[in-house]
Amino acid sequence: APATPLLAVRGVKTYYGNIIALKGVDVDIHEGEIVTLIGANGAGKSTLMMTICGAPQARDGTVRFAGRDITRLPTHEIMRLRIAQSPEGRRIFPRMSVYENLQMGAALEGGSHFAADLERMFEMFPRLKERIHQRGGTLSGGEQQMLAIARALMSRPRLLLLDEPSLGLAPLVVRQIFDAIRLLNETEGLTVFLVEQNAYHALKLAHRGYVMVNGVITMSGTGADLLARPEVRSAYLDGG
Numbered sequence: 001a002p003a004t005p006l007l008a009v010r011g012v013k014t015y016y017g018n019i020i021a022l023k024g025v026d027v028d029i030h031e032g033e034i035v036t037l038i039g040a041n042g043a044g045k046s047t048l049m050m051t052i053c054g055a056p057q058a059r060d061g062t063v064r065f066a067g068r069d070i071t072r073l074p075t076h077e078i079m080r081l082r083i084a085q086s087p088e089g090r091r092i093f094p095r096m097s098v099y100e101n102l103q104m105g106a107a108l109e110g111g112s113h114f115a116a117d118l119e120r121m122f123e124m125f126p127r128l129k130e131r132i133h134q135r136g137g138t139l140s141g142g143e144q145q146m147l148a149i150a151r152a153l154m155s156r157p158r159l160l161l162l163d164e165p166s167l168g169l170a171p172l173v174v175r176q177i178f179d180a181i182r183l184l185n186e187t188e189g190l191t192v193f194l195v196e197q198n199a200y201h202a203l204k205l206a207h208r209g210y211v212m213v214n215g216v217i218t219m220s221g222t223g224a225d226l227l228a229r230p231e232v233r234s235a236y237l238d239g240g
């Protein structure tokens with residue numbers, strides 16, 4: 001029998017007031033996979049990420065994580081199950097230093113691996129090491145994105161949710177971030193759910209992908225399979 005997915009989203013409907021944003025979404029993420037969700041602005045990608053984290057909660061359907069129904073759990077309890085989120089717009093703590101931001105990330109983990117994990121983050125993102133005492137709010141956009149991801153990783157997540165990590169970043173920085181994600185997946189089996197506008201890089205990186213249109217999943221397949229489909233190329237990749 002196929003293994004139970006680490007995350008199973010089933011028939012999820014999410015509303016903002018009376019307006020339906022997710023119209024019955026099914027998504028599976030297995031342990032050790034990188035899965036990407038692509039789609040146009042306003043398709044509902046961020047809403048799905050947020051629904052997995054319980055804010056807003058699904059009005060219908062279920063979200064199961066590691067076999068447990070988390071649909072109605074408050075966000076802090078979902079976070080305690082080791083789902084870490086690096087949200088769109090970064091949201092690091094602007095008045096805290098790089099070091100303090102990373103400490104906050106490790107707080108959930110309990111702190112026992114702090115020194116070793118900090119060293120690993122600095123290996124992956126040397127920029128952060130050079131700026132260890134700088135306030136988060138004064139970092140460049142790319143540095144803030146690195147910090148947001150590093151902070152999420154400090155909690156040793158079982159599932160890492162990344163909402164548009166490439167947003168507003170130079171191509172070189174995007175590559176560094178995607179390389180870091182691939183390395184963590186290959187060396188440690190980190191499971192990642194990645195929302196991206198940058199469909200080409202996301203589908204290249206991911207084992208599998210989903211396409212969302214207007215609150216509905218319209219296509220799914222391996223990254224390579226989706227990249228090859230003309231309807232994906234024309235809608236989500238420059239130059240068709």
Ligand code: ATP
Nearest residue numbers: 016019021039040041042043044045046047048197
């Ligand atoms: P983008 O790529 O532009 O970030 P997205 O695919 O992540 O888009 P969502 O942010 O999930 O899309 O938005 C889905 C729909 O829900 C949009 O129509 C949006 O206007 C609406 N929406 C999002 N947040 C709210 C909110 N807090 N209140 C009301 N409507 C909202």
